[in-house]
Amino acid sequence: MTSFPAAPPFALRARLLSPLASGRLLDEPDGLVEVNERGRITRVGGWPGAEAPASAFDLRPMVLMPGMVDLHAHLPQIPNAGLGSGLDLLTWLNRYIFPLERAYDRSVAERQAPAAWRGFAAAGTTTVVAYTAVWADSTDAAFAAAEEHGIRAVIGKVMMDRLTYDTDIDPSEILETSLRQSDELASRWHGRDEGRLSYAFTPRFAVSCSAEMLRESALLAKRHGAYWQTHLSEDAGEITEVRRLFPGARDYLDVYDRAGALGSRTLLAHAIHLSDGEVGRLVESGSRVAHCPASNLFLSSGMMPLGAYRSAGMTVGLGSDVAAGPEVSIFSVMRAGAVTQRVLELTGRADAAAALRPLDWVRMATLGGAEALGMQNEIGSLEAGKQADLIALDPRLTTPLPGDEPPGDADDLASRLIFRPHPNMVRSAWVRGRLVDLG
Ligand SMILES: [Zn+2]
Secondary structure, X not given: OOOOOOOOOEEEEEXXXXXXXXXXXXXXXXXXXXXXXXXXXXXXEXXXXXXXXXXXXXXXXXXXXXXXXXXXXXXXXXHHOOOOOOOOHHHHHHHHHHHHXXXXXXXXXXXXHHHHHHHHHHOOEEXXXXXXXXXXXXXXXXXXXHHHHOOEEEEEOEEOOOOOOOOOOOHHHHXXXXXXXXXXXXXXXXXHHHHOEEEXXXXXXXXXXXXXXXXXXXXXXXXXXXXXXXXXXXXXXXXXXXXXXXXXXXXXXXXXXXXXXXXXXXXXXXXXXXXXXXXXXXXXXXXXXXXXXXXXXXXXXXXXXXXXXXXXXXXXXXXXXXXXXXXXXXXXXXXXXXHHHHHHHHOOOOOHHHOOOHHHHHHHHHHHHHHHXXXXXXXXXXXXXXXXXXEEEOHHHHOOOOOOXXXXXXXXXXXXXXXXXOOOOEEEEEEOOEEXXXX
């Protein structure tokens, strides 16, 4: 059985597959990655033969890749993943989601969050951006579980001062309480363990937040240098409701723009029904988008015109949106994304000539996610100087017949990983060179 190093420094011999910052691809059939004692990659390249370190762990025929980045997930919702397909967003939230979030107190979070982090890592995800529930104590527990597990995480307590499932609190106190608790959580956790953990101020979406909550949370995020995340333009019913609630806003994005919330530390999930004006303003503001195609298909929300967005210069990464997305695996999200784009092409709404190749999806899932977080100099690819957030996966599990050889061509290999992912194909994951538990 292959053994894996638990902590840096170490050297790995494996097949290497990674996007590069230059736009090119690292495709090394027999390669070496060296990681120093601080968990940084110091060397990447072909196996150097006689000059190779004697102590390298030989992982062949496994593939070493950068860990996946999940830009959008909801921790309390995971138990109901896969339930409610085809319901509209607002019905699904009330039936399957708000009861789970209401119950997500500290004891539930202490039980579920460690398993959730192991589940993300087992799917090959080494960075997760997550919402919790409106409760401060269970958010604290989710952070503590991430600190203990070793995964890289951006986490935020959900803020709702309208239509909240917190029925105990006096409505007149929600705004102040939610802001104060979020402020305290950010002070405690943002930047913890040399930046492995970060805070995201997390107003749920415009339907459940007042203009004041949006504005004040954005101010706090700037003050802490933290992220600000919410949902944007996911579903027709939601968009109608936002128009009714914010009659003075030019469009949905304008609700967040007026709150002073747009910018390079802002993560907007979905963003699938945008006007040209919204696309232009989103790009101009430098805001980032979490594309969640598995969720968008599951709830019949719509299909993102990804090609047009990318042409406009939008920074887009991928999100599972579990539990509206039925699986935590970003490989299954890539497949849903590819299927969505295929449908758009077949119905004449996207240009097939500009279609993304499997390796383009891998880039979006890794370096693209890192760029969305402003961490492209730290994670997202196998390059010297970066932190060693790595996964090793066994491509033999993805072949149609047992015993067959995995494809030699890099695009074919990526295609297999996306279209025939195996639940056990990720054999190991490291964050900053530290092995993390896959469960
Ligand atoms: Zn979501």
